[in-house]
Structure formats: C-alpha cells, structure tokens
C-alpha cells in the first residue's frame with residue numbers, strides 16, 4: 001500500500017482531510033453543542049463531582065467490573081424521561097449503532113435503510129451481514145414499493161430468520177432504519193409515515209435521534225416522543241445537545257437484557273468514564289426542566305433569524321445545508337470564512353454523495369445576535 005500516493009490522490013480530488021485547532025476568537029458555526037451545555041456550569045460540576053466520587057475511569061467493561069450505581073441511575077433517569085421500561089448506555093452513538101444493529105439483524109434479516117443514514121448506521125448494517133436495501137431519502141413511496149417485494153429470506157441456506165424476543169412484531173425479520181433529524185441535510189424523517197409502514201409490514205423501526213434529543217419533543221425527549229410503541233427502538237446520544245459524551249438506547253426490559261448479551265460494542269469495551277455520566281445526568285436535568293425550555297426557545301429563535309436573513313427555506317432543525325457542489329470549491333469557501341473568524345466546516349464525499357459538497361452550518365442557543373449577523377454578513381459576501 002502506497003500511503004503517499006493514496007494521500008496525494010485524495011488531495012487532487014479535494015477530499016483530503018486534516019485536523020484543525022480553531023484560532024481564538026473564532027465563531028464556531030459547525031458544532032453540535034446545540035444548547036451550549038458543554039460549557040454549562042452545572043454540567044461541568046456534574047462531571048467534577050462524579051470524578052471525585054467514582055474516579056477518572058471505570059476500569060473495565062460493565063460486565064466485568066465497570067458497572068456502578070451512577071450508570072444505573074442515569075439509565076433509570078433516561079427511562080423515566082422517555083417513559084420506557086428500560087434504557088441501556090453505550091459508549092458513543094457510533095458504538096450504539098455498530099452494536100445494536102448487528103445484535104438485531106443477521107444474515108437472514110432484511111434492513112431497509114435511508115440512503116442518507118449516518119456512517120455508523122451503514123457500518124452497523126455491514127457488520128450485521130443482513131441484506132441491506134437502500135431506499136431513496138425520505139421517499140415513503142419508494143420504501144413501500146421495496147417493502148412490498150422484499151428479497152426473500154433465508155439468504156443463507158438452512159438459516160432461520162430471527163429477531164429479538166420482545167418483538168412480537170417483526171417476526172419476518174424486517175428492520176427499517178432512519179435518522180430522526182438528518183445530520184448532514186438538517187431535514188426531518190417522516191416519522192408518522194415510517195411508523196405506519198413499520199406497523200403495516202411487521203417491521204421493527206430503529207430511529208437514530210442523535211440530532212433530535214434535547215431539542216425536539218416534550219421535555220426534549222426527541223421527535224418520537226414519550227412511550228413509543230413496542231416495535232420502535234430509539235437511540236440518542238449525549239455528544240450533541242447534551243454537551244457530554246456517550247449514547248443510549250431505549251426500549252423494553254427484555255430488549256435491554258438481550259443487548260447486554262448480544263451487542264458486542266457493549267460487551268467488549270470499557271464503560272463510560274464517570275465524568276461523562278455525571279455531565280450527562282446534569283444535562284438531562286436541565287433539558288427536562290424550565291431551563292431546557294428556555295434554551296430551546298433561544299435556539300429556535302436563532303434558527304429562524306438565520307433562516308430568514310439568508311432566505312434559506314430550511315430551519316426545520318438547527319442544521320443548515322448550503323449546497324456548493326464541488327469539493328474543492330466548498331473547502332475554499334470554508335477557508336475564506338475562517339479568515340473572517342467564521343468557522344463552518346466543508347462537508348465532502350464520502351460523508352455526502354458525490355457532487356453535493358456543502359457548507360454545513362449549525363446554530364446554537366448561545367450564539368449572540370452579533371455573532372449571527374457577523375455570520376450572515378460574511379455568508380452573503382461569499383455566496
């Protein structure tokens with residue numbers, strides 16, 4: 001393998017990636033810290049107190065000696081919030097998707113996956129070895145067409161289509177996977193239609209709410225709301241609106257027991273550090289309460305300012321997708337903005353489809369009016 005040649009090739013395609021440290025005083029418009037909780041004093045205090053009491057690291061995977069009452073309490077609080085029987089923590093959203101999907105699906109399962117689903121979902125599908133059928137982004141007509149004529153299992157001779165025990169539905173071994181708020185487009189999945197289709201075709205619906213929890217739904221529970229039905233599995237992360245790190249899956253008690261036994265990314269990885277869980281607990285308390293309501297109000301107000309001033313016709317979420325097309329041009333625009341202290345990372349293939357490179361802009365509750373107008377002025381200048 002010629003590393004140098006490969007890297008050069010990436011450079012020629014405008015696809016070369018490198019790490020950056022933002023210069024001081026730069027306005028960050030691409031973080032997923034939507035409610036600015038990563039710097040909230042109570043969230044920081046939560047991390048500090050948990051570290052003092054439980055230490056800097058958990059020392060082992062949870063099934064060995066890495067379990068403690070902090071984790072159990074956070075899971076209990078998540079379940080109360082979502083009004084589900086059980087919740088299970090994962091080390092990150094990536095861990096959750098590459099752990100849960102292969103636990104639910106095997107060679108004899110069919111997965112229907114939105115074409116714009118996150119890389120961690122794609123990797124989860126690949127690891128599962130399931131037959132994965134891609135439907136056009138948010139296209140329910142296309143999904144139903146595919147559901148009507150699914151490839152017929154068993155795909156492996158002698159195989160037996162399987163699904164987890166709690167899912168009375170889904171006996172046919174069909175899994176539909178979508179993001180709730182699409183991370184790179186900023187648009188919303190038609191969850192009501194997806195629920196209906198899942199019901200109609202006896203499928204299990206897996207919804208990744210990474211960019212929805214904290215911001216959508218009553219008490220910030222996400223777009224699926226509280227107490228989702230039995231054939232829906234919901235995943236959320238702590239790394240975005242919670243301002244912390246980690247992830248969780250919510251569902252039935254038996255599902256939790258099943259995942260503890262089957263999800264390899266859960267079984268074979270050191271559990272979350274106490275600091276992350278202390279921070280997440282504090283963030284959850286804020287998100288559920290009055291302060292969370294206020295933060296969401298500020299967030300949506302900022303979102304509508306940007307949407308209106310830039311005439312974008314988006315604003316369903318705090319993620320705006322400004323399509324440029326060419327990868328090199330996109331990166332040049334990002335560099336140019338950075339000179340004016342506006343940081344918006346350019347997004348290129350393979351994160352997004354070829355020819356759809358873009359500036360992915362995010363707004364937070366704590367952006368000031370001055371910062372927003374500085375952004376707007378500079379974007380208008382270059383676009």
Ligand SMILES: *Cc1c(COP(=O)(O)O)cnc(C)c1O
Nearest residue numbers: 092093094118120183210237239
């Ligand atoms: C960010 C993201 C993930 C990964 O979550 P991490 O906690 O950052 O690993 C998974 N799914 C979606 C849709 C995401 O946007």
